[in-house]
Amino acid sequence: MQQQPEWLSKALNNLNIKALNEMQEAALTATAQHKDLILLSATGSGKTLAFLLPLVEQLQQNPTTTTAIIIVPSRELALQIETVFKSLQLNLKVTCCYGGHKREIEENNLKQAPALLIGTPGRLADHIRRESINTKTITTLVLDEFDKSLELGFQEEVSFIIGSMPNIEERMLTSATRMEEIPAFVGLQQPVTLDFLNANEEKEIGLSIQLLQSEEKDKIETLFRLICMLGNRSTIVFCNHREAVERTSALLKERDIVNVFYHGAMEQRDRDAALCKFRNGTSNVLVTTDLAARGLDIANIRYIVHYHLPHNEDTFTHRNGRTARMEASGTAIVILGPEETKPEYIPAEAEEITLPTEAVIPDKPKWTTLFIAAGKKDKVNKIDIVGFLSNKGDLKKEDIGLIEVKDFFAFVAVKKIKASHTLNLIKDEKIKGKKVKIAVAK
Incomplete structure (x- = not known):
């Protein structure tokens, strides 16, 4: 060579x-x-x-x-x-x-x-x-x-x-x-x-596909119990419409499942916040449209849940591509309602799973996300944010998680148990000589 x-x-x-x-x-x-x-x-x-x-x-x-x-x-x-x-x-x-x-x-x-x-x-x-x-x-x-x-x-x-x-x-x-x-x-x-589509055997080995039957046409109870079974593993739930995304997210929240939602009609900052919370562990569940089936490179996504059946095989392929990336393994779970039949593109050997009779709500994430109203255009970088939170916010290195700096704002993950104390300490402090809004990200 x-x-x-x-x-x-x-x-x-x-x-x-x-x-x-x-x-x-x-x-x-x-x-x-x-x-x-x-x-x-x-x-x-x-x-x-x-x-x-x-x-x-x-x-x-x-x-x-x-x-x-x-x-x-x-x-x-x-x-x-x-x-x-x-x-x-x-x-x-x-x-x-x-x-x-x-x-x-x-x-x-x-x-x-x-x-x-x-x-x-x-x-x-x-x-x-x-x-x-x-x-x-x-x-x-x-x-x-x-x-x-x-x-x-x-x-x-x-x-x-x-x-x-x-x-x-x-x-x-x-x-x-x-x-x-x-x-x-x-x-x-x-x-x-x-x-290279047919040659990628490792990809096929890394991805397993499972089927889950829902007794109810409205599958929300099945989805809730499934997420309880999966625990705190990183999971993307795909819906076919924006309205369904927000409805599903709200119904999961009512059942005490921490999640974020994401679709194309959201403001850019809200989209950035949702993805950041999912990446940094503030939420382990992302409810989304097929917008998230392409272009999102988020490490270690363990489960893909097809809450709504994909429109076609291509969509199924792209959704599943969010997990089992490179040499990692992952699982795609297709929820079938009582009136739905298994699409032809789902492998015949796909395993059918059953849910435990008792649903145990997963522990809440240990991280929360702070929004900082300053970014690259304000000459604020990750090092500035770590220094500020360490010196003024009484946080140790292990209390600070993933930091994402955009043009005009930034997000930073901090340990949830420290967030309130830190916000109280930094409320009157300045970053790079400038007073900026800092709050828990909405």
């Missing part, structure tokens, strides 16, 4: 990765030899690196010009890719464009052209129409989760974006599911397909 360039060795070291996997190696080789590539590989197999790494040498040649664009179907996926790219520590500017926060923030970031542009179709199209982006310099297009990005709801905007970039030379499309027909406006010419 050819010796790795120095930047690649450093980047992998920054990510604490010893070596690329077979799929990532194949992607690097194929992009060096072919203009257009379709990459199919299971969720959690490392596709993000597989399309980011081939871009790097091109970006390094023109660091002050936007030469590559990545189009994704959701803001969460855009932010996830941005995080991975920044973790490579390549000293290349990246700008992420998505709805749900002020367009002006992005416009300011775009005044100095980023090397890499990542975004959702609607917001990218908006910037192109406003001429915030110089589309003539872009030569590489990546469509991540292309089966979703090219669905009817996005086609018009994606077609407009691609049509606005006259100098595209290379295209890379990635997904965890196949698409029968790719629209002509994408412009693929003799694409090479790398199909």
Whole structure:
């Protein structure tokens, strides 16, 4: 095998990765030899690196010009890719464009052209129409989760974006599911397909699928008893509609099950708060729509619960991809109502489980999440927050959990038993010389 360039060795070291996997190696080789590539590989197999790494040498040649664009179907996926790219520590500017926060923030970031542009179709199209982006310099297009990005709801905007970039030379499309027909406006010419979907045997071994019969058409009692049985393991509950998400979350709370909910109609800060609470252990249960089936890279999710049956096999695949990632194991549980039949795509050998007669409510999480009304744009970072909470809030290192710093606010997990005392101590204190609101995150 050819010796790795120095930047690649450093980047992998920054990510604490010893070596690329077979799929990532194949992607690097194929992009060096072919203009257009379709990459199919299971969720959690490392596709993000597989399309980011081939871009790097091109970006390094023109660091002050936007030469590559990545189009994704959701803001969460855009932010996830941005995080991975920044973790490579390549000293290349990246700008992420998505709805749900002020367009002006992005416009300011775009005044100095980023090397890499990542975004959702609607917001990218908006910037192109406003001429915030110089589309003539872009030569590489990546469509991540292309089966979703090219669905009817996005086609018009994606077609407009691609049509606005006259100098595209290379295209890379990635997904965890196949698409029968790719629209002509994408412009693929003799694409090479790398199909790792059938080869990923470890993924199949790591995921077990179970069936649970509900005696009631309204499955909430079955879901409640199931969560009691699963205990405090990290669990995502999928519903098909936003209204059902909020209703299910509320009914679980009535039964004393700590949970957070998440869907596309929420304000961005509320979405960030929900995901942060799930990541940091403030809540072990996330109730969500299929929005969370893509782009969320949350470690150690043990259970996926299909409270509502997925609309199709692709949705089933993407939901299940949140667990059993890389070499971890996970379980997907499908709840069937009395009038529902098992979909054909569920394996015949799926185990049917029964619930204990007695439901014991799991212990409450030991963490709570604080909201801090200051972030990166206020020059506040994780080290500042740890120092502040240690020095002013009387917290030890083990009392402080996961910290997430956004542009204008931050979230930090603290031990629940210490939260009230800490908030009382810091209520009149300043961070970086500035008084900011700090409270338990809603």
